[in-house]
Amino acid sequence: DEAGIMPYDIITHVDGIEVPDYDSFSLQMDSLEAGDVIIFTVIPYSAEEGEWGISSEIPVTLGDKRQYYLDQCEGDVDCLSETNEVLDSYGIEEGEAFLGVSYPRSGTFQTEQFSVIFDDRYSSLQKIVIVTLTPLSMLGTPMSYDGQTMNIHERMMLEVDDDFILSPLGTGTMLSLFDFIFWLIWVNFLLGFLNLLPIIPFDGGHMVKDGTHSILSILMRDSNPLRVEKLAGSISGLTTIVMLVVVVIPILMLIV
Template sequence: MYPTELEPASPSEIILIPGVSPTIPLVWGLVGLIVALVIHEYGHGILTRAHGMRVRSFGLLILGLIPIGAFAEPEGREIMRAPRRERQRVFAAGPAINIYGAFIFFIAMALVANTLTPAINGVHAEGIIDEQPASEAGLQPWEVITHANGTIMDDRNDFTSFLDSHQAGDNITLTVLTIADSEGERQQRDINLTLADQYQYQLDLGTDPQIIAAYGIEEGDAFLGVMGLSSNDAGANELAGPLSSSASKDPIPLAVGLAIQPLKLIFNPIDNKGEIMHEQELQLLDSETFLGLEGTMILLHLLFWITWMNVLLGFANLIPILPFDGGHLLRDRLHDYFAFFAKFFPNSHPINVQNTAHKISSMSSLILMGMMILIVALPMLI
């Protein structure tokens, strides 16, 4: 079933505040935010001192007995009188160290994720296609296929090889474990089905035959009728991304994967209602480390949310809106550009250059802020 109308996101879903947004759990979100804020402010403070400017104060923001952030307050007059290039480095230091930190914590998280193993060998499907063999046989999403025609299916590679060895019209028997009940128990059953034709299924969807051929699909290829067929450690592998044990080790895919994987992690809690992976994927994992499954999961959640908050805080602060770091960077960069072109106009005055840079940066901040408010508010008004 598909929704006929998309509901606009509520303000609590859009405002990414721990405990307010359902996307961010309170405890993990606060821990990740505090670590990211401390790293961010340390970056500003270190660069401020490195360029010979004083830091008036540095410390933690406390709500009751709970630290909720950090601050580094440079000497205002000194930073405003500093050369623009040095001032830009100070403003850029916070977001930069957040982004570098995100990569470091991501690597640590990937190492922990790689220690997770399937609790049950087999494969599962995230979705079942209506009126296809799996659906008609009663297979449900997230049920674990452990055997096919009596042969053990350890992972996705085993099962795809099994399907490749069969043709449309073949009858097969799958041994399936149901979704765990409230006590964590699973029931085993056998289901019998007749494989469909994948080529014909694509034609029925209206797919161009040339595109079908480009994907290597031929007439008579076996089709089970499932979506998202995965090994049972897929949740851990998705977190580790290019550093997972099953990922390609070629240098180019590895480098590209490392660059984008921390950004992809932003969508995990959004897609999984505040969890780092789907609830059913969590139930399919185990750990043989000295920490055990519970300890490994605690460490994995800790590293995930620190990575997540560092990515979010780093890139959010680069938005060219005052008083974010990106707004200050935009203002100083505009001043540099205008000062360069002012050399070609003898009547240009430095005060005019400064005023123009300030006006444009302030105007762009207002425009961007208005656009962001409109994006949030418009779906609720329509």
């Protein structure tokens, strides 16, 4: 705030050098030091009007990144010791330039996070892990963004490239296609997750019943098979009731 850069403002240039994405912005920041005075070209965002204004140049004096985090301890010895260790582990040295802006990122971040498989910066193993975990993060996205598939402000920043295929379709069509694919994955993953709940007639319920039956068959090998089957069914039924009380009913109450 002190620098005059507010949430969703777009930084287009650093000392006259264009920074079209976060990587180029980070590269420019790495070449600077604490105390340097630089000129940011910024397109300000008006929360009241819901749109971006006219770009302007803002002079900013960069702070010391290491000192900034140490100052948060307010002189507490234990905090200073722990913070120094953390800063050392991250390789943050004294004099490293710091803008003081929380979570700066590219305007295309919302879509880039779903295109990791095409990013050469990640190894094959990293891509597999990220792609596997992405559906989990997607589950909370609509709740975080008021039912939207991405941050509405960052959505407004997106435009299609001058591609001979994408350009004729337009930004609106591509965003609609993105929304469709997002919700298709989201619904399918949610249904798959629900299907694993240990409740009959879901698959999770049958898995619990079959697993219980297998364990009881070992523990009660001398008992009548019908008795084992009945006991397994009773345990499975009890599990279903518990899950309904603990999980399903509270969710239904929230919806209603």
